[in-house]
Amino acid sequence: MRASNMAAGGLVVTASLAEQVPDMALWAFALISALAWPHIAYLHASRKKDSYRAEQANGLMDGFIVGCWIPLMQFSLLPSICVVAISVADRFYTGLRKRWIKTGCMTLMGIAFMSVYSSVQPQWNASLLVQFSLLPMILVHSVFAAWSSRRMVRALAKQNVQLQVLGRIDPLTTVYSREYWWQKARTALRQHHSGAEINSLLIIDIDHFKQVNDTYGHTVGDEVLQSIGLTIRHCLRSNDIAGRYGGDEFAVLCRNTRTDDACAVALRVRDQLAMIRVREHPQLRISASIGVAEASTEFTSVKQWIEAADSALYDAKAAGRDRIHTEPARRNSPATIPMPAESTALPPSHATPHAPREPAGDDQRTLRPTHVAD
Numbered sequence: 001m002r003a004s005n006m007a008a009g010g011l012v013v014t015a016s017l018a019e020q021v022p023d024m025a026l027w028a029f030a031l032i033s034a035l036a037w038p039h040i041a042y043l044h045a046s047r048k049k050d051s052y053r054a055e056q057a058n059g060l061m062d063g064f065i066v067g068c069w070i071p072l073m074q075f076s077l078l079p080s081i082c083v084v085a086i087s088v089a090d091r092f093y094t095g096l097r098k099r100w101i102k103t104g105c106m107t108l109m110g111i112a113f114m115s116v117y118s119s120v121q122p123q124w125n126a127s128l129l130v131q132f133s134l135l136p137m138i139l140v141h142s143v144f145a146a147w148s149s150r151r152m153v154r155a156l157a158k159q160n161v162q163l164q165v166l167g168r169i170d171p172l173t174t175v176y177s178r179e180y181w182w183q184k185a186r187t188a189l190r191q192h193h194s195g196a197e198i199n200s201l202l203i204i205d206i207d208h209f210k211q212v213n214d215t216y217g218h219t220v221g222d223e224v225l226q227s228i229g230l231t232i233r234h235c236l237r238s239n240d241i242a243g244r245y246g247g248d249e250f251a252v253l254c255r256n257t258r259t260d261d262a263c264a265v266a267l268r269v270r271d272q273l274a275m276i277r278v279r280e281h282p283q284l285r286i287s288a289s290i291g292v293a294e295a296s297t298e299f300t301s302v303k304q305w306i307e308a309a310d311s312a313l314y315d316a317k318a319a320g321r322d323r324i325h326t327e328p329a330r331r332n333s334p335a336t337i338p339m340p341a342e343s344t345a346l347p348p349s350h351a352t353p354h355a356p357r358e359p360a361g362d363d364q365r366t367l368r369p370t371h372v373a374d
């Protein structure tokens, strides 16, 4: 942008100089400032570590050059005002607008310096040649301004989308953030109320996770949480939505799923979580307690739905952990308390989730329907 604007501005200066009898130094200054300076400025900014700062310094030099051009154009009003206006507009486009006073001072210094050096006679009216020479500058500047605004708007829109996506994901566990999950749960409950879907949710809480942190440290705790997130995601079907509900608590929405099928999903999750291993601490084992609640028309809010699942989770914890319970209101349907999963040694790796097992019938064998009704 600087290269094109300076070249176009230099054309106006050249047209003005052509009507005078300037010495070679003035010609040289006009050509260097119009053609060479933008490239010098670019090299200067691109080689500096803090290119924004370097560009601010370049902006001061731009101001000085524009100041020098005004006497070279014999203070002719039309080109002088155009050059200054375009220089000001450029500072807006480039976001370098914080140095108005310094840049203004540099422009005044440029005017003073060149007035003394060239001792030109002011000529307020621009000749026809000078007026015509202004056209490329106006044209180039308008096109570049429109192009750079469009580029900035597009970049901003792209960044906004990225920010939105980032805001939806919990950075540690890579499942959805609590807020986003909550929105999805609200929609799922609405769908349930309308009769379009039957939805269930799981609340998964890692057992004694505090001990993991206390024994192995928070870094290992984080590593385990990361694996938990991955494992849960791998265990789910494409319609299911996992979110991080709290520190070591996860929530899963099972769309179009009744309690029994949600229990099967929970069982898969629980078994796979039990297989997580940490390379540096092969003895580390984790287990999870899971509460399952099917949506009901009685639930007027997601909070009530979650409370139902939480109450099932509480029962699972109270019953000894490492198990799955359904909400109390549905105790006539099978609440599940699976046997502890077999611990199969994993190949050494960081906290690595095993590949998810298929929801095979074998898993179902570990359900204990009789446990429910108490």
Ligand SMILES: Nc1nc2c(ncn2[C@@H]2O[C@H](COP(=O)(O)OP(=O)(O)OP(=O)(O)O)[C@@H](O)[C@H]2O)c(=O)[nH]1
Pocket (backbone or CB within 6 Å): 172, 205, 206, 207, 208, 209, 210, 211, 213, 217, 218, 219, 220, 221, 222, 225, 246, 247, 248, 317, 321
């Ligand atoms: N490393 C790590 N720990 C976390 C994070 N968020 C929460 N925690 C820890 O997770 C633990 C949760 O403990 P609690 O839910 O109170 O209890 P618990 O030890 O899991 O025991 P039960 O839930 O009763 O089985 C606390 O020690 C928190 O400090 C996290 O992002 N990283």
